[in-house]
Amino acid sequence: MKGRIGVFYDGTWFAYLSDFYATAHPRAARIALDGFHDALRWHVHTTTGLPLEACPVLAAHYVRGRIETPAASFDAVLASAGVVRHDLPLHGGKEKGVDVHLALEVWESATTLPLEWVVLVTGDADFAPLASRLTARGVRVLVPVVDVPSTPVPPAWTPRTAAPLRAAATATPGFDALFAPTDRPDYPLRRPFVRSAEVVASAPGSPRGRRRGTVTGWRSGQPHGFITDSRGASWFTSRDDLPEGHTMLPTGTPVSFTGSPTPTPGRKYPRAHAIRTE
Structure with a gap:
């Protein structure tokens, strides 16, 4: 058994996830991509019993519609974490083809590298058929989900994962469960959170800012x-x-x-x- 991992980001969904952890979660910090990848490696390591060195992240891709003047700082974050960015044009301010492009990237990486584990960072039901095809080939598909507490009432914009995608995945670990081992003092890898001074949205249940x-x-x-x-x-x-x-x-x-x-x-x-x- 091997633990070759690929991580694939639906960029818009991940942006909402990062906002959620920064503004509505007790951690009050943004997700660090390299630390998130290490948390996934640790999960595969502890789930399978494989040594950590046998659980590398071999592919990481981020797909999103691209504005003409994007934030260069985030491009640098992606590059430093080894994430390949795929930019699709916006049509009338709308994203077009992101789901198809990401699905093709996942399939090519999973079948040619090949990968034993595919992590889909999205909540979109459109990826359920892809997850089903991958699991039919023996690829384990992880779809991390947001753990929504019953109290206090979570904000309305809490990132959700569609039921068909949950059903098609091999496993749907909670993000909080993935991150919990990283809080231990003996955790040997990088931490998955970074503090940010970024100004976030002003909305009911979220901090002030524009x-x-x-x-x-x-x-x-x-x-x-x-x-x-x-x-x-x-x-x-x-x-x-x-x-x-x-x-x-x-x-x-x-x-x-x-x-x-x-x-x-x-x-x-x-x-x-x-x-x-x-």
């Missing part, structure tokens, strides 16, 4: 458009949320705004509120 982004799609005469934030996520916006005197904002306008990063029921994108031009 997100920053750029208008990436607003057609003349339309009552709504799209904003891409500094982390690459797309937000829906309406002229009702614009500063007084504005009925639209041209593409490329830098803005700041508030809002929950999780879409309301029936909506694909979260909504930006209290928009200000910067």
